[in-house]
Amino acid sequence: MDRRPAHLNRTGLTLLGAVLAVAGGAGLARGLGAFGDGRASAPVLTDDVRRFADERGWFWPALAAAAVVLALLGLAWLLAQGRSGKVSGLALEPDADAGATRLSAKAVRGVIEDEIGEYPGVRKVRARLIGSSGRPELRLNVAYGHRADVAELRRRIEEEGVPRLCAALERDSVPTVVRLRLVPKEQPPTVV
Incomplete structure (x- = not known):
């Protein structure tokens, strides 16, 4: 039996889980003041980033399109997990x-x-x-x-x-x- 897809799934999910856990932990630590009280109450997006997004009308639609593509890729992966490869x-x-x-x-x-x-x-x-x-x-x-x-x-x-x-x-x-x-x-x- 070819175990390569299962290995790729485990590796991909492990890496994605590690990245999301680190990002979530950093956000939680920032919100709880681990990096200082000033950073805990500061907005997530800096003034430069907000100004960049405001000056370019394509920024938010492009971000939304990227999120939709990622959601569709995740849905396709999820549906592929349900296929067993069995012949009827x-x-x-x-x-x-x-x-x-x-x-x-x-x-x-x-x-x-x-x-x-x-x-x-x-x-x-x-x-x-x-x-x-x-x-x-x-x-x-x-x-x-x-x-x-x-x-x-x-x-x-x-x-x-x-x-x-x-x-x-x-x-x-x-x-x-x-x-x-x-x-x-x-x-x-x-x-x-």
Whole structure:
């Protein structure tokens, strides 16, 4: 899975948060008189800045336009966070003129989860299809028990499960990421 967007989000939000925290802290300190009583009661904008804004009629409209652009960028970023990249359905016909056959991604996930879930030692399987309908990618999270043969499990996923899925979808390949996770040994129930 590509973690670059998540890393960029965290880095950007950390930097923005730090800048806003410093600016807010400085404003609060100024208002409380940390820089002297004269500065605490002084206007935020100096006479030079107010005069500059008054002499140029474009200043306040330009400032308002910049604020609107920043608000729209923030809204676009916020909406992008809601997109999961999950595929809702797969197009099975390569040529739209020949017809349109769509297969539910939920059905595809169910089939691969059921098949891999029957492999020896597997406790739980979660599958996700991401990307686009024309170029889906498969993400598998497989939880297995202590008695599972991990090498055999991996081999079966690579040589049986995923190739069967590709054949069913009539695709040469489906890029797949498999995460194998050992689950703790289950404790037998205690009898009192």
